[in-house]
Amino acid sequence: MKSERKATVKDVAERAGVSTATVSRVLNGDARVKPDTVLLVNRTIEELNYRMNRIARSLKTSRTHTIGVIAPEFRNEFFMNIVTGVEEELKKRGYSVILCSSRERREEETELIGMLRDKGVDGIILIPGSSEGEHLKSARPLPLVLVDRTVDGFPCDAVVGDNYRGAFNAADMALNEGARRIGFIGGDMKLSTARERFEGYEAALKNHGLTPREEDILFGDYHEESGYLLMKELMGRSDPPDYVFIANYFMHLGAARYLLEQKSPFPGLHILSFDDMPLASFFPYSSIIVAQPMEEMGRRAAELLLSRIESGPGEREHRVIRLDTSLRKVL
Amino acid sequence: MKSERKATVKDVAERAGVSTATVSRVLNGDARVKPDTVLLVNRTIEELNYRMNRIARSLKTSRTHTIGVIAPEFRNEFFMNIVTGVEEELKKRGYSVILCSSRERREEETELIGMLRDKGVDGIILIPGSSEGEHLKSARPLPLVLVDRTVDGFPCDAVVGDNYRGAFNAADMALNEGARRIGFIGGDMKLSTARERFEGYEAALKNHGLTPREEDILFGDYHEESGYLLMKELMGRSDPPDYVFIANYFMHLGAARYLLEQKSPFPGLHILSFDDMPLASFFPYSSIIVAQPMEEMGRRAAELLLSRIESGPGEREHRVIRLDTSLRKVL
DNA sequence: TTCTGTATTGTAATCGATTACATTGAATTT
DNA sequence: AAATTCAATGTAATCGATTACAATACAGAA
Known part of the structure; x- marks a missing residue:
């Protein structure tokens, strides 16, 4: 096996006894080539082990x-x-x-x-x-x-x-199963998703005749650490909510870390959160998870x-x- | 702002009153160009908002x-x-x-x-x-x-x-802190990493005068589910080991899932595992983690x-x- | 028989850069 | 002053495909 340089359309054309145009047509499945010729060219391509130079093609086609x-x-x-x-x-x-x-x-x-x-x-x-x-x-x-x-x-x-509906539905389900107060740990409200999730949550509460309590609502930044800190703040209070809506998966992980760290668990605490990833269902708290089809x-x-x-x-x-x-x- | 087609070296060359070769030289920082000319060309490049077509360049340079x-x-x-x-x-x-x-x-x-x-x-x-x-x-x-x-x-x-040394060191540390029996949940032994980790573990035991017990050693496939199943098998026995070495992160997650699922914890159980990821330290069991610099x-x-x-x-x-x-x- | 249409193929320009080689003019050497 | 060198630049081929247009052959039409 000689180490020849890579074959080009030109080589194929020569060996097959046709023009480069014809080879190119075969390569691109142009219907106007005689079936016999297609066969011939394809055979030659095999023989020479030809592989098209896609960079050259890109130059010409700008794709x-x-x-x-x-x-x-x-x-x-x-x-x-x-x-x-x-x-x-x-x-x-x-x-x-x-x-x-x-x-x-x-x-x-x-x-x-x-x-x-x-x-x-x-x-x-x-x-x-x-x-x-x-x-x-x-x-x-x-x-x-x-x-x-x-x-x-x-x-x-x-x-x-659909962040709004996702959040709405989760909060709604929680309220239907008896949630009394749902705290909210949100992301950076400059992000569209963070806003929509909050709005969905808010709407579900209103829909059940509840007004979200100012002090149950905290905003952070969608990162693990933020979830940890806000969960700590929320649950460290004397009268924490029975449900907590955590706005995304990474904050959920952070929050879970806080919870697992505690000596004594919080009985009756429920979690709502976004994004159904392998670990979302790991933690020993009953949860409602909004799954996005990622x-x-x-x-x-x-x-x-x-x-x-x-x-x-x-x-x-x-x-x-x-x-x-x-x-x-x-x- | 007219919507002219993208400028090329040729356009730059014309406008600057030099040849395309010179433009190309400037583009590639060729030292042989007169500083004045470099300035001129660069100015023209700015004016025309020229950006080189890297596909064309690749065709020529094959890089x-x-x-x-x-x-x-x-x-x-x-x-x-x-x-x-x-x-x-x-x-x-x-x-x-x-x-x-x-x-x-x-x-x-x-x-x-x-x-x-x-x-x-x-x-x-x-x-x-x-x-x-x-x-x-x-x-x-x-x-x-x-x-x-x-x-x-x-x-x-x-x-x-360094899988071998990593595993060795972890097992060694465990034994030094008093491990009596270290179970092993390994990956597919066809993989180099799985073999090396097992060998390191084995060597550490031998080094402490211990022989690994046949029945404490289980092999799976590095996936979460496998970790879950093997942990279940190992811990479901009447006399489980006090330490368990889990060969990678995903098996560790699976194993942890099994542990968290149990009503009553396994007191005194210790985990060894590979790969220091955010969640490796989440679980309420004392662990030694081999961190690879990913x-x-x-x-x-x-x-x-x-x-x-x-x-x-x-x-x-x-x-x-x-x-x-x-x-x-x-x- | 000559003409026209169709199917198939070929010729050569083109995409936009790089670069070997040629050229020019000025500086340096002798 | 002629020869040599060097710096700066230009000319044109090239990378390997695609494709507009031209060319050819052969069919059937007139």
């Missing part, structure tokens, strides 16, 4: 079949569940993923968008790290789809969970993006897909 | 500054910690990452390697999903670095944790790969970097 995906963090199961869905769907459709982490910083997002465009991605899927979107304009006119969160002042295709969010985002890419800039309306959540009762 | 990374699973914190390190280091050096999931399947790995090569990646970092490596030959002559696990019969650059493993893998890429096929020896682990005592 790379590569999508940029920006997530705030890779060490975050929630985001990675979404990314899993994205990759799965894209792979199925012949695309691959350049994955980048924004570290939740706006400047990084901007920079990454520039880098991705330079690399010629066909579109971008972004899980926003913050609530502002001004800087996302730099993606235009590349197709862009947001996932999980929307951003203010930047209308854009997006796939999100992978589906990813898949739908990929679908939406590809439909934009493959049908050109047809429809100009932005589409926001809001996926249903479901409840899971634990214990 | 994409893109690395393929293959992990068995995205929903796995351990792997994603490694990937975080990889991305961080690569980004710092001007590379980006095409991330793919092999779903732990060999055929997928093969297919992905082919796809990545077609896309022109400059090298591949792979977290092997299985212990066989025959199929990895298809990556040659692309630079390839394995992380976390090595594979049998395929010598290759790799970065791994992100550093990723960073080192990236470094090693880039050194191969950037220095050409100089050194022919494969290098296996074995990183130290550390112990963390909980409770």
